[in-house]
Amino acid sequence: MSERKAEQAAGLARHDHSACIADALDVVERTCATEGLNLTPVRRRVLEILLETHTALGAYDVLERLAAEGLGSKPPIAYRALGFLVDHGFAHRIEGRNGFVACAHPGERHEPAFLICRTCGRIGEARIETAELDRSADLSGFEVERTVLEAEGLCHRCVKVS
Amino acid sequence: MSERKAEQAAGLARHDHSACIADALDVVERTCATEGLNLTPVRRRVLEILLETHTALGAYDVLERLAAEGLGSKPPIAYRALGFLVDHGFAHRIEGRNGFVACAHPGERHEPAFLICRTCGRIGEARIETAELDRSADLSGFEVERTVLEAEGLCHRCVKVS
DNA sequence: GGGAAGGTTGTTATAACATAACAGCGCCAT
DNA sequence: ATGGCGCTGTTATGTTATAACAACCTTCCC
Ligand SMILES: [Zn+2]
Ligand SMILES: [Zn+2]
Ligand SMILES: [Zn+2]
Ligand SMILES: [Zn+2]
Numbered sequence: 001m002s003e004r005k006a007e008q009a010a011g012l013a014r015h016d017h018s019a020c021i022a023d024a025l026d027v028v029e030r031t032c033a034t035e036g037l038n039l040t041p042v043r044r045r046v047l048e049i050l051l052e053t054h055t056a057l058g059a060y061d062v063l064e065r066l067a068a069e070g071l072g073s074k075p076p077i078a079y080r081a082l083g084f085l086v087d088h089g090f091a092h093r094i095e096g097r098n099g100f101v102a103c104a105h106p107g108e109r110h111e112p113a114f115l116i117c118r119t120c121g122r123i124g125e126a127r128i129e130t131a132e133l134d135r136s137a138d139l140s141g142f143e144v145e146r147t148v149l150e151a152e153g154l155c156h157r158c159v160k161v162s
Numbered sequence: 163m164s165e166r167k168a169e170q171a172a173g174l175a176r177h178d179h180s181a182c183i184a185d186a187l188d189v190v191e192r193t194c195a196t197e198g199l200n201l202t203p204v205r206r207r208v209l210e211i212l213l214e215t216h217t218a219l220g221a222y223d224v225l226e227r228l229a230a231e232g233l234g235s236k237p238p239i240a241y242r243a244l245g246f247l248v249d250h251g252f253a254h255r256i257e258g259r260n261g262f263v264a265c266a267h268p269g270e271r272h273e274p275a276f277l278i279c280r281t282c283g284r285i286g287e288a289r290i291e292t293a294e295l296d297r298s299a300d301l302s303g304f305e306v307e308r309t310v311l312e313a314e315g316l317c318h319r320c321v322k323v324s
Numbered sequence: 325g326g327g328a329a330g331g332t333t334g335t336t337a338t339a340a341c342a343t344a345a346c347a348g349c350g351c352c353a354t
Numbered sequence: 355a356t357g358g359c360g361c362t363g364t365t366a367t368g369t370t371a372t373a374a375c376a377a378c379c380t381t382c383c384c
Binding site for chain 2: 008009012013095096113115117118124126127128129130131132133136137139140141142143144145146147148149150151152153154155156159
Binding site: 038040042073080 | 334
């Protein structure tokens with residue numbers, strides 16, 4: 001340990017969001033192409049909807065958008081598309097909010113960690129760090145398969161305001 | 163950093179569970195006494211119910227038990243008691259399961275981390291380690307207030323079986 | 325072509341989780 | 355005694371998620 005560099009969480013800092021969306025879509029399209037995944041119109045549209053904002057959207061929020069566009073109006077439509085995106089790492093579920101965000105690092109194998117602003121709802125995605133938990137798990141003979149790490153607090157903007 | 167010792171997660175290892183329950187109840191009772199908290203019959207009973215098992219119970223599981231004992235039959239009864247326990251650190255919410263567990267370290271100020279077995283459902287509670295996340299948060303100017311850390315996998319028993 | 329298999333969508337219905345809002349009651353301090 | 359406060363009781367409703375099955379399409383094989 002020691003000199004590993006932490007990096008800024010993606011999504012919270014000022015950035016070119018149009019490029020952010022275009023890049024993500026591009027990576028997901030390529031990944032689906034090379035891995036034989038079927039990025040259907042509904043799935044693609046749900047990804048676009050998630051990409052519009054760095055906040056967590058509920059399945060029913062997404063569904064409302066889909067319905068307005070004639071792409072489906074029943075819960076399973078939204079849940080299935082979201083399930084596809086989450087299963088393949090193109091989106092993540094935010095447990096603390098019963099919601100979903102587009103992945104900020106699609107195509108890179110990673111375990112995500114989130115910084116969630118309780119005021120404005122914006123979410124930054126970092127990479128995970130669980131060294132001590134892993135040690136604790138080892139001691140218990142526990143085999144970790146998946147880790148949920150969500151930090152709630154105030155983003156740089158909302159800290160100033162409060 | 164460096165020589166900090168990781169500890170085994172509480173709850174997964176073999177232990178004297180009767181003592182585990184009695185100790186927890188005792189600590190909570192003392193804490194309530196010294197802090198002027200009102201550990202009412204419903205609240206105490208809900209804590210006991212949670213303490214019976216190191217797995218996550220849903221609010222409706224708890225409610226069923228309460229109802230069978232004539233202590234209340236409507237959702238708010240369970241949610242309010244669970245809310246009290248969580249607010250004062252006597253129980254924790256497990257986001258990934260929409261459930262609740264009794265705290266394994268009541269009375270000690272701590273941020274919990276959980277090891278959740280996907281097969282048997284047992285949950286171990288460790289203390290948290292988020293050094294790198296905190297660094298990442300700092301870089302983003304993010305002020306962390308609360309952290310959810312839940313690792314899912316196989317406990318030592320279930321690893322052997324599979 | 326016929327037809328089975330697999331994958332996606334469409335739809336109904338219901339399950340599971342959570343809270344708003346208000347009424348009533350006991351306690352206790354003014 | 356009465357007004358405030360904290361807790362419980364209750365109704366009603368809101369929100370999130372899934373089971374189950376029907377319909378349709380493409381692919382692939384006979
Ligand atoms: Zn962006
Ligand atoms: Zn914010
Ligand atoms: Zn125990
Ligand atoms: Zn297990």
